[in-house]
Amino acid sequence: MDAILFYAFAALAVASALVVVGQRNPIYSAFALIVTLCSLSVIFGLLGSPFIAALQVIVYAGAIMVLFLFVLMLLNVRREQDAPERGGRTLRGVALALVTLLVLQAGAVVLRYERAAASGFDASTRKMAEVLFSPHFLYVFEATSVLILAALVGAVVLAKKEL
Amino acid sequence: MSPSPLAQELLLALAKIAVVVGALLGLFSLMTWVERRLLAFMQFRLGPNRTGPLGILQPIADGIKLFFKEELMPEAANRWGFLAAPVVSVTTALLAVAVLPYGPPFSLPRWGFLPAWLQGRALQLQIATIDVGLLFIFAVTALGVYGVVLAGWAANSKFSLLGGLRSSAQMFSYELALGLSWVGVIMLAGSFQISDIVNAQAGGFWRWNLVVQFPAFLVYFVAATAEVARIPFDLPEGETELVAGFHTEYSSMCFALLQMAEYINMITVAVLCTNLFLGGWHSGIPGLPGEGLAGFLWWGIKVSLLLFVFIWLRGTLPRFRYDQLMHFGWKVLIPVAAVWILVTATGVALFPGLLRVASR
Numbered sequence: 001m002d003a004i005l006f007y008a009f010a011a012l013a014v015a016s017a018l019v020v021v022g023q024r025n026p027i028y029s030a031f032a033l034i035v036t037l038c039s040l041s042v043i044f045g046l047l048g049s050p051f052i053a054a055l056q057v058i059v060y061a062g063a064i065m066v067l068f069l070f071v072l073m074l075l076n077v078r079r080e081q082d083a084p085e086r087g088g089r090t091l092r093g094v095a096l097a098l099v100t101l102l103v104l105q106a107g108a109v110v111l112r113y114e115r116a117a118a119s120g121f122d123a124s125t126r127k128m129a130e131v132l133f134s135p136h137f138l139y140v141f142e143a144t145s146v147l148i149l150a151a152l153v154g155a156v157v158l159a160k161k162e163l
Numbered sequence: 164m165s166p167s168p169l170a171q172e173l174l175l176a177l178a179k180i181a182v183v184v185g186a187l188l189g190l191f192s193l194m195t196w197v198e199r200r201l202l203a204f205m206q207f208r209l210g211p212n213r214t215g216p217l218g219i220l221q222p223i224a225d226g227i228k229l230f231f232k233e234e235l236m237p238e239a240a241n242r243w244g245f246l247a248a249p250v251v252s253v254t255t256a257l258l259a260v261a262v263l264p265y266g267p268p269f270s271l272p273r274w275g276f277l278p279a280w281l282q283g284r285a286l287q288l289q290i291a292t293i294d295v296g297l298l299f300i301f302a303v304t305a306l307g308v309y310g311v312v313l314a315g316w317a318a319n320s321k322f323s324l325l326g327g328l329r330s331s332a333q334m335f336s337y338e339l340a341l342g343l344s345w346v347g348v349i350m351l352a353g354s355f356q357i358s359d360i361v362n363a364q365a366g367g368f369w370r371w372n373l374v375v376q377f378p379a380f381l382v383y384f385v386a387a388t389a390e391v392a393r394i395p396f397d398l399p400e401g402e403t404e405l406v407a408g409f410h411t412e413y414s415s416m417c418f419a420l421l422q423m424a425e426y427i428n429m430i431t432v433a434v435l436c437t438n439l440f441l442g443g444w445h446s447g448i449p450g451l452p453g454e455g456l457a458g459f460l461w462w463g464i465k466v467s468l469l470l471f472v473f474i475w476l477r478g479t480l481p482r483f484r485y486d487q488l489m490h491f492g493w494k495v496l497i498p499v500a501a502v503w504i505l506v507t508a509t510g511v512a513l514f515p516g517l518l519r520v521a522s523r
Binding site: 027031034038041050051054055057058061062063066067069070073074124125 | 293294295298299301302303305306308309312313315316324327328331332334335338355
């Protein structure tokens, strides 16, 4: 059952990700990206972490993509102009994607993620909270939130001429 | 011969889904009639009173009319987007209902005609009991925006586009306040599961979150009204400015679906409010029963009361101006909710006795 669901949603994620890249209408790309994010969320759920699955939909599919769409519709972006295809832009893109895939795979092999997954690790909400707020990660966690706050304030200062 | 445990679970889940969706569809059509009648009384009119006794068959007449109406689509509309928008709206609206409890757990009676595996079986009055129920609702309502946005964009009409833009900005702003208003409730109950939150309020009405978390309740109620785009927050429709906003170009069944999604969202919001703040199925008065059928009745009364308040508001208040709406959401509701989270967290940290972690 889990395997069937996994392959179905993995295939959906890859297919919609291809649409995101291949589509020339930016609105279609945005909607395809929403589908990708939602299918990734299902995979997180299958891995036994409903908390991450819900956050994935709330933060990415819910909040960030609404902003994307809002800007796209407000600016009324038309179909991307057929830019003159210069020497091997597609080729370079494919090469970069392949290199990224290799690096990720190598990382997974080196860090032995498949062993962690096989040992039935606990990714429930309670466990997540205990790990995140343990002395081991607390400093990183709080520093990240300060970083995000600084970025927010910076964005407001840059966007507003006078405050 | 009784089916395997997995098949039993699946059968029960399917039965629950059928009952809940059926009840929701019935409630939706009833609500359209109740709303029109009540609004009419508030405005010294009679409202639809010709079809059947008191006009109660009006929703059926409306349904037949909408069903046989021609499906119109603007020439320049985006065909797939235009058709997908009502589907997205209704799907997300119905998904949110899946994790809402609508009564205390109860056991089936031992009636003779029931198969053996059903006799005396304990039932949760909830389709799916998941670890992160409240977050699931938040995620699904976040996706609900896309139905409206898609409807506004795909119709390729200026009024629709303006309605879609307004709704995405409005829902996005008020979603934050809505989510923040839940945090105090979650902290007190120590769980994301809605049934745990309800049980944390057992005892008496002074233990309801309506009392303990009053500021959070106010923020929730205002933000929820804005989320479902009811008056005074109905700027996405704004019939005096935008004709009908995002659903200007819709007719026939597509229009009916969009309308249905709106009413189901309103019912969801009322049910959630009952469960989070009004003690769910608990009677609130020590001594009065809150189990089984009585609990379901209490729950139903609270939900109906809230639905009535939504209609009452519609009959009473004028619409916000757009800048007032944004100002109120970002500069009043969100700070109030954030400060209240700090107050609750401090209270929980100083007096651990406040914490009513559900027993598991």
